[in-house]
Amino acid sequence: MKNVAVIFGGRSGEHEVSLQSAKYIMDMIDKEIYNVIPIGITKDGQWFTGPNVREGLLQGEVFGHPLSIRLFGKDRGFMVKKDDGWQELAIDVVFPCIHGSYGEDGCLQGLLEILNIPYVGSGVLGSAVGMDKGMMKTIFTQKGLPVGPYITFNKYQWEREKDLLFEQIESFGYPLFIKPANLGSSVGITKAKNSEDLLRGVELALQYDLKIVVEKGLIARELECSVLGNNELFVSTVGEIIPGNEFYDYNAKYIDDNSQIIIPAKISSEVEKEIQRLAKAAFRALDCCGLARVDFFYDHQGNIWLNEINTLPGFTRISMYPKLIEASGIKGKELVMELIRLALERKEELDKLRRDF
Known part of the structure; x- marks a missing residue:
């Protein structure tokens, strides 16, 4: 055993x-x-x-x-x-x-x-880039994937170029989202509706990370799908989150019971197929393997925006990754056992590589 x-x-x-x-x-x-x-x-x-x-x-x-x-x-x-x-x-x-x-x-x-x-899961590269929201968006942009307006900077830059950065950020227009670059579960995230909120949000984010990302707040629906696999990828049905709070923050995810999850999302088959295609493209752009949850925005003009990828998503009782996979026909025990199998399969492939020259 x-x-x-x-x-x-x-x-x-x-x-x-x-x-x-x-x-x-x-x-x-x-x-x-x-x-x-x-x-x-x-x-x-x-x-x-x-x-x-x-x-x-x-x-x-x-x-x-x-x-x-x-x-x-x-x-x-x-x-x-x-x-x-x-x-x-x-x-x-x-x-x-x-x-x-x-x-x-x-x-x-x-x-x-x-x-x-x-x-289980992505290797060093996929994990590192998937965690850093700034680098992630840079790669998505280079791959031609649809990403909303954003700016990334570190604590050193903020302390020395605050006025310039402030001007660049406000050119996006409010609302804005301020995020630590290397955290998940909405820890340290602020939705800013004015300059005072923006300043407080940057200071909060810098308590959790030396590098932060500020994004233009898009008026859009929040859609997600799950990816499973190494080479051959299975993509789940698409789900929608309707936050009970101002946005889908830490409390809305893990403490409050006031958010609504709709699986499958009420979208056309064409939109679902495009989101699934983009999810695969995002997964491969970052050289991921095993699993990932990919998050999107779908605005009222019909535009689909790639928000971010999570290479090690939550597996709590309310987490979207296992819920979406289960809604697509793969139960929890089957999912976990498949993830372990994929880990062993990838190791076998790596072990076949030459280590001498």
Whole structure:
């Protein structure tokens, strides 16, 4: 029986969301095929494993055995500390479940590449670019994909060129959305209706990231679809989110129960096919694999705008990625098992590459 490590928690503003996703994933793994190893990372970056590690993180405590990572020699991998000392922890495949910084942005993926352990989802490049909203939009634009007006800048630029940047941003017209470049789950996002909101929004976003993105607020419907696969891609039906709050913020996603989700979205078959085509194009533009949720805007003039891609979407009870996949005929257990299979399949392909010259 192979060991699947589900890694969750982490040093991210999405720590709590990760714990919710991890429960869904661990519940969906077929225990007759795989042995599940929970690995929790605290908010200060300590790694632990054990049957109750997730429950401990929920309470802000530590339940479990400390983990270490050995990067040297042939026996690279995870080590667990028990009463009789450090022991090797055999892991055959990893299901990363850390949203945001250090888990979804290529950092964890790079570590697993060094350890030569297969993992679910996109590689270092796709994860990193998919996390950075500024670079993501740059690549989408270069690929000719429809992206709304935006500007990206860092803290250094804001401190030294505030007046110039302010003028450029306001030329878009209000409303505006201010976002940390490298976070998800709407953490640190502000909808600005005037200059005072804009200033407050930039200061808030810079508390979460050194780089931020400001986008023109489009008057449009919010549509999403899910992508599954490595080479041959399955794209789900399209769903719509009608936010109960000012926009689909963190509270609307995970706390309040006042948003409306419509699956399938009430759109024409032509619009659905175009969104599915663009979702595939976005997935391939960033060299993604495994899974992704792709978000769109559909305005009243009939224009479709690519908003962003999420390479490690949430797996909570209200998350759109599994809901859209299930509405397209693939149940939760089947989905999770397929994602693990795709991870192992990709590793087999990589192992066939030559390492000498």
